[in-house]
Amino acid sequence: MKDSITVDELAAMLRGGVSRVRRDLDLLTRLDSAIGDGDHGLAMQRAADAIEAALAGGAGSLGDLLSRVGWEVMSIDGGSTGPLLGSLFLGMSDGAGPAASLDRDQLRALFEAGLNGLRGATGAKVGDKTLMDALIPAVDAIAACPAGADIPACLAAAAEAAERGAEATRPLRARFGRARNLGDRAIGHLDPGAVTVSLLFRGFAEALAPLPPPRDPESEENPSHGR
Template sequence: MTDNVSFKQLVAWLHEFGTLVNQNKSYLTELDSAIGDADHGANMARGMTSVLNLVDADGADGVGTLFKKAGMTLVSSVGGASGPLYGTFFMKFGTSTGAADQLTPEQLAAALRAGLDGVLARGKAELGDKTMVDAMVPAVEAMEKAFGEGESLAAGTAAAAEAARQGREATIEMLARKGRASYLGERSVGHQDPGATSTAYLFEALAASVDKA
């Protein structure tokens, strides 16, 4: 048995993420109503429903095609900043993986790093700005560290999920410096960032999909 992540597991990741987003749609909207446009939950739920409608689990076109299609779907179906940012993440992930039908832990980490780099380039946010970046950066770094130390696929994805959760929690006391929340100034402090919250779901979904296999 290899410690690679299969195409089936990656499809399951998208399904699990979609499920978490839909289950927490109202919560994401509640978070966004405090410091944003009150549409993050609805937008992400609509986008992931569209993504899952196109997922073809037979793997004929490879991981890259799947994730590039997912990314383009999010860009075209999700309003606000989240569509372009999550769409870019998935498209860069897919570009990194190419036509592979499974990924080694190192390839998975590299694809996630490519996705993160795409988000950083598009959104221009940095750590501490109170955005999805505050959950995504520590998650990717934790996975890279775990795999660099020879940890298993399950351990690496679990480490990423935990780091994303901690990053999400850390946004509560941050002063927003990007996006709509930045208009609130000091009033943004004390509120958890909705983008960081959905990003934590993204990595929780990945860990769960690997763990179930």
């Protein structure tokens, strides 16, 4: 039963998230080309580079590590991606404090602090077709994780919730970002930011334990089968 994570394990989770995102940069570009300006794959490549640069600086405390990650990501050139993801990681660093390791409750508090950090940067809620559609259910899943579940199981539940949340953006109109201007034409497309969050959480979870394969996010991107 794994019921705490160390700084090194958190770094491994971040590397897992980065590596999962890197495998799907082309997907993120295609999704953003459909309803945005097509730069999200490039922005996430820069964010991935920034996270890895921050991780290469050595661990220190959890809070120091997440703060370095947050500031590096905040400073990338990539539209809204840097400030939004940067706020998530800086919020997480506030939630980590000086701890050398986290138990389950502290991990929940860490992600809740990250969500609060992001809430300082965007007013988007579930249903607005943004990254929040994946992040809020993921953080809720960690908070709702049953008492007997260990940390890898809680992160797996978060990854599944984020994937369902990203998938749920498909029928929505957008209420934020460029996609808002598309009105009904955004319907039928996944939100790229929500998909990014689902990839990050899958990578976080897979860094601690294997997961069953995800749904293909593009399997219904071409709405030809009976809808």
